[in-house]
Amino acid sequence: MSYYKIENLEQYFKHYNKSVREPRKFWSKIASENFTWYQESEKIVEFDMAEAKIKWFVDAKVNIVKNCLDRHLSKRGEKTAIIFEPNNPNDSAEHITYNDLYSRVSKMANVLREQGIKKGDRVCIYLPMIPEIAVSVLACARIGAIHSVVFAGFSASAVATRINDSECKMVITSDGGFRGEKTIDLKGIIDEALLNCPSVENVLVVKRTNSSIKMKEGRDQWLQPLTEAASDNCIAEIMDSEDPLFILYTSGSTGKPKGMVHTTAGYMVYTAYSFKNVFNYEENDVFWCTADIGWITGHSYILYGPLLNGATTVMFEGVPTYPDFSRFWEIIEKHKVTQFYTAPTAIRSLAKENLSYVQKYPLKSLKVIGSVGEPINEEAWHWYNDHVGGKRCPLVDTWWQTETGGILISALAFITPTKPTYASLPLPGIQVVLMDEKRNEIEDNQVTGSLCIKFPWPGIARTIWGDHQRYKDTYFSAFPGKYFTGDGALRDEVGYYRITGRVDDVIIVSGHNLGTAPIEDAINEHPAVAESAVVGFPHDVKGNALYGFVILKESGEYRDRANLTKEINQHISDHIGPIAKLDKIQFVSGLPKTRSGKIMRRILRKIAEGDFSNFGDTSTLLNPEIVDEIKEGRL
Ligand code: 6R9
Numbered sequence: 001m002s003y004y005k006i007e008n009l010e011q012y013f014k015h016y017n018k019s020v021r022e023p024r025k026f027w028s029k030i031a032s033e034n035f036t037w038y039q040e041s042e043k044i045v046e047f048d049m050a051e052a053k054i055k056w057f058v059d060a061k062v063n064i065v066k067n068c069l070d071r072h073l074s075k076r077g078e079k080t081a082i083i084f085e086p087n088n089p090n091d092s093a094e095h096i097t098y099n100d101l102y103s104r105v106s107k108m109a110n111v112l113r114e115q116g117i118k119k120g121d122r123v124c125i126y127l128p129m130i131p132e133i134a135v136s137v138l139a140c141a142r143i144g145a146i147h148s149v150v151f152a153g154f155s156a157s158a159v160a161t162r163i164n165d166s167e168c169k170m171v172i173t174s175d176g177g178f179r180g181e182k183t184i185d186l187k188g189i190i191d192e193a194l195l196n197c198p199s200v201e202n203v204l205v206v207k208r209t210n211s212s213i214k215m216k217e218g219r220d221q222w223l224q225p226l227t228e229a230a231s232d233n234c235i236a237e238i239m240d241s242e243d244p245l246f247i248l249y250t251s252g253s254t255g256k257p258k259g260m261v262h263t264t265a266g267y268m269v270y271t272a273y274s275f276k277n278v279f280n281y282e283e284n285d286v287f288w289c290t291a292d293i294g295w296i297t298g299h300s301y302i303l304y305g306p307l308l309n310g311a312t313t314v315m316f317e318g319v320p321t322y323p324d325f326s327r328f329w330e331i332i333e334k335h336k337v338t339q340f341y342t343a344p345t346a347i348r349s350l351a352k353e354n355l356s357y358v359q360k361y362p363l364k365s366l367k368v369i370g371s372v373g374e375p376i377n378e379e380a381w382h383w384y385n386d387h388v389g390g391k392r393c394p395l396v397d398t399w400w401q402t403e404t405g406g407i408l409i410s411a412l413a414f415i416t417p418t419k420p421t422y423a424s425l426p427l428p429g430i431q432v433v434l435m436d437e438k439r440n441e442i443e444d445n446q447v448t449g450s451l452c453i454k455f456p457w458p459g460i461a462r463t464i465w466g467d468h469q470r471y472k473d474t475y476f477s478a479f480p481g482k483y484f485t486g487d488g489a490l491r492d493e494v495g496y497y498r499i500t501g502r503v504d505d506v507i508i509v510s511g512h513n514l515g516t517a518p519i520e521d522a523i524n525e526h527p528a529v530a531e532s533a534v535v536g537f538p539h540d541v542k543g544n545a546l547y548g549f550v551i552l553k554e555s556g557e558y559r560d561r562a563n564l565t566k567e568i569n570q571h572i573s574d575h576i577g578p579i580a581k582l583d584k585i586q587f588v589s590g591l592p593k594t595r596s597g598k599i600m601r602r603i604l605r606k607i608a609e610g611d612f613s614n615f616g617d618t619s620t621l622l623n624p625e626i627v628d629e630i631k632e633g634r635l
Pocket of ligand 1: 296371376402423487
């Protein structure tokens with residue numbers, strides 16, 4: 001029996017039980033039957049949760065790019081690996097076959113070697129969503145260099161912090177990037193960052209926008225002439241299963257970003273396996289994940305997961321609102337996308353607009369739609385399900401983290417029955433537990449607790465670059481022996497999980513624990529509301545009271561704000577109870593969001609408290625200007 005593909009619900013439970021009873025056998029079989037190895041592992045897993053030390057496929061030797069590309073060439077050489085859809089819909093899309101991608105990656109890998117990059121060196125990739133970002137990532141992995149992709153929207157100082165933390169030797173960037181109507185000066189940002197980055201020796205520059213830029217003598221080189229001259233024959237580096245594959249920074253509760261380190265074999269096996277099963281991937285599917293490769297979602301489900309399965313994956317350079325609000329739907333139609341994977345924030349912003357934008361396109365090619373990044377509220381769930389999925393495509397709400405490498409809790413398309421706002425069941429291998437405040441495991445259902453995982457899975461990040469102690473403290477100390485996710489979850493009567501949000505988003509009002517997510521759900525159901533965020537602020541009698549920041553759908557409508565405030569509170573009262581009513585409601589034109597779409601509640605909390613002294617690190621904000629507006633309008 002093969003464990004790689006789950007065919008039905010009964011088999012899901014069988015595989016799940018097998019993965020818990022005999023994790024070594026379970027993963028050993030998947031690894032052995034579905035990948036090519038220089039040497040296989042005998043021990044499979046070794047771990048010490050107290051020390052936060054985890055190894056998977058111990059002593060195996062492998063190269064992930066050989067698994068993404070080389071082994072597909074005989075059967076799928078002429079199959080499209082990547083469909084590149086440019087920012088401007090009038091420019092033609094590019095179809096890159098597995099043969100082409102193999103050749104481009106090999107040439108690039110040879111260029112890296114010629115420039116002195118060796119196994120274990122760190123390379124910072126600061127590129128827009130163009131094919132070269134995929135090629136650069138894979139070229140690093142082919143020669144064993146550790147890629148550190150930094151989202152090409154981070155400021156110079158944020159890039160510099162990340163380059164210095166992992167002492168990158170090289171930066172790969174471009175002369176610029178297109179995003180909607182804007183052209184972004186990436187090289188200028190890198191030039192500024194590199195004023196303070198002594199470890200960087202070389203900068204390779206991709207030509208994309210033809211903007212005029214400065215090239216620093218002895219440091220900067222155009223990439224294209226180098227790749228044109230390079231050979232397309234590049235012997236892959238033999239990697240140990242636990243050699244680092246990449247570093248990806250994620251924000252922590254303190255200012256300093258955490259460089260999460262993912263290693264080779266476990267990440268490979270887990271992303272491939274989760275991609276195949278969550279999205280029910282089949283040979284002729286066209287998969288589109290709208291994330292940026294600068295985030296973990298892009299790493300795992302634009303590149304590695306799909307390519308490991310020999311899939312066709314779409315890469316989109318632009319934004320959902322350019323040239324108009326139908327861009328996503330037009331692309332699905334154009335490339336006959338079968339699986340579409342996006343974030344609730346994108347859905348909510350498009351759901352605000354006229355329905356005709358989405359209704360213009362039949363979207364009949366779609367089989368599966370997915371959500372990731374934050375809890376998907378009920379209203380957005382239904383809009384997505386009804387208008388994009390046509391009520392016939394399973395909506396997989398996938399819960400996971402940069403640290404987890406791949407999806408841990410999600411419905412499996414066509415297998416697990418879905419339930420709005422529930423991520424549903426853990427994947428095989430994922431032993432989820434809920435913990436109470438006394439650090440005991442919660443056995444009952446219908447309760448909320450801290451979400452932990454009590455057994456390692458192959459995709460878990462192994463450490464924080466240069467700071468193993470912080471890794472141990474952050475993830476393995478709150479609940480000894482377990483990985484603590486930082487999220488809270490509710491388990492329903494059939495064992496489905498609903499992520500209730502970061503544990504620190506819980507607000508205790510008059511002794512009642514209130515999650516911000518359900519309150520926001522209730523507010524968002526008011527027809528005038530586009531989006532909202534709720535935080536707590538100190539209150540003499542209740543301990544904490546609730547402060548809501550609300551974005552309205554269209555300005556002009558609902559001029560009577562006092563009435564609207566009453567109606568919103570009535571909604572909350574109706575949905576949750578009078579206890580959850582807001583003491584203050586401030587109407588705002590936007591919310592401070594990170595570049596991956598998460599509301600930065602820390603800032604809202606400070607504003608609600610009236611403490612404007614220190615907002616901490618705001619370098620990851622997409623719209624820092626909104627902070628002043630909200631401050632000025634504080635009630
Ligand atoms: C993949 C990714 C991780 C945090 C995570 C949780 C939130 C992600 C979610 C979700 C509810 C989902 N999150 N997916 N919450 N339902 N389907 O987003 O990684 O950027 O590291 O964020 O995002 O709070 O802990 P990352």
